[in-house]
Amino acid sequence: MDQELIIKLIELLGTFAFAISGIRHAAAKRFDWFGGYVCGVAVAIGGGTIRDVMLGTTPFWMTNAIYLICTAVALLTVVLFGKWMEPLKNAWFVFDTLGLALFTIAGIQKSLAFDQPFWVAIIMGCITGSAGGVIRDVLLNNEPVIFHKEIYAMACVIGGVAYWGLAELGVAAEISAVVSFIVTCLIRFLAVRYHLSLPVLKEK
Amino acid sequence: MDQELIIKLIELLGTFAFAISGIRHAAAKRFDWFGGYVCGVAVAIGGGTIRDVMLGTTPFWMTNAIYLICTAVALLTVVLFGKWMEPLKNAWFVFDTLGLALFTIAGIQKSLAFDQPFWVAIIMGCITGSAGGVIRDVLLNNEPVIFHKEIYAMACVIGGVAYWGLAELGVAAEISAVVSFIVTCLIRFLAVRYHLSLPVLKEK
């Protein structure tokens, strides 16, 4: 009961932070409210939608209006309180990271529930967590940030591999999930704190 | 019978106008005939394809070749008569608007037929009408026009809400559809006539 409540809360915080990220990037391009809403939605539900389409099931946001409502609240927040949001940068970063870790696990668990092997589940977890940001960047006509900045999607992958390893060792799914959650968050925090990034590909 | 003929005619005119829009944007980037055709197809069938994939059904254009043939005719028209098309600007605009309104209703009705709730149906209507133009802009490496110009997608949303409201009041589906069609067209015409657009998001 308590546990479910915490998960639901993290999910909403994560969705909210993801939507905020989309809307603020849209603001930087001077999109209108509609454009901002679509970019917010893209980050908040884009990854999960790609996952669900590939799993052959109805996209999750079509079964519960909460995700689109949450994005609408995020839009309202940016419109009304946009100028006071800059100092809260660290809070958004924390929520975004919690969302990233939770969405990764949600993607893994849903894929496993659809009888996918673990390596597919990890990829789906990574897509759930990070593909929305790529769609946002494509819509904004930018190069996707996660392809050339601090470690982001790799945090999902490593968190997912931790989940897999523990599951293989016979650890209960709930404990594996919590450990995986912590691993993903930790890697992401360290990556930003110490500007860790993957090596850059060299031309020729 | 007559009614079906009118709907079919509007659908073809709309598809044609959507395809023309894709091809002319491609011409502005000096794409070749193939690139033009793909951009035309993207606008003409892109939105409906996303809708159908999300609804879990076969994309509509795979069941009837008319949409791709219509786009081929549009390509031929641009290639042969491109230089005479500029003065017809207003005609394209009218056809495009008729298409927008009809595709929105088609998207709503198909979603309802798949037992989706009305709020999902309205989103699907909006996607059917306006997502194709976004795909076009992504393929052309432009910022999507509908995110920062006159009201376009919001016309679909408001037309869809009108449909919903009337349906809730017990109005027959056909009448709701006609009213919704007129509402969408009207908003779009007014938006272009008076340069109405949504407020722009402010940076910080």
Next chain:
Amino acid sequence: MDQELIIKLIELLGTFAFAISGIRHAAAKRFDWFGGYVCGVAVAIGGGTIRDVMLGTTPFWMTNAIYLICTAVALLTVVLFGKWMEPLKNAWFVFDTLGLALFTIAGIQKSLAFDQPFWVAIIMGCITGSAGGVIRDVLLNNEPVIFHKEIYAMACVIGGVAYWGLAELGVAAEISAVVSFIVTCLIRFLAVRYHLSLPVLKEK
């Protein structure tokens, strides 16, 4: 037996060449290893994934890890031997063309197996062969190359039409496939050798 081995070999060579193309384009934009891998994956499996989603079946790469492993090997190859790859340009071109032709036929055959009419199958063949490169260019924030350079996707279409014509004449599927393969390769080789491209759309 021997024949299956040849097909498997061409498929792997093609996947490898497609992945290399994605990774090297990513390197030109100074993406990191993760970005390179995603671009490689996009080219190698993007087209087939769109096809499978439209056919309503599980994306092929989720049923066999070989495609992702092959892309990982391609990434390793670029990272370790990137500077020695330029002189091998012609080899990549040949592999890429073999892949293009094979993927086209695979797309056609899979679509026919799903009871699609031939005109849909040809489009699916073309998507299987060439949509991956478009996704790559979208992710890299470039205008899609195949919309304004030498004939590429049209080679798939013509190869597909050859397949169709022979099938209509009652020729066995295997022979039709081989002829179609040769036609696609030949057109692509001639297009690059003689800089053949489609006419460009004229503005206004």
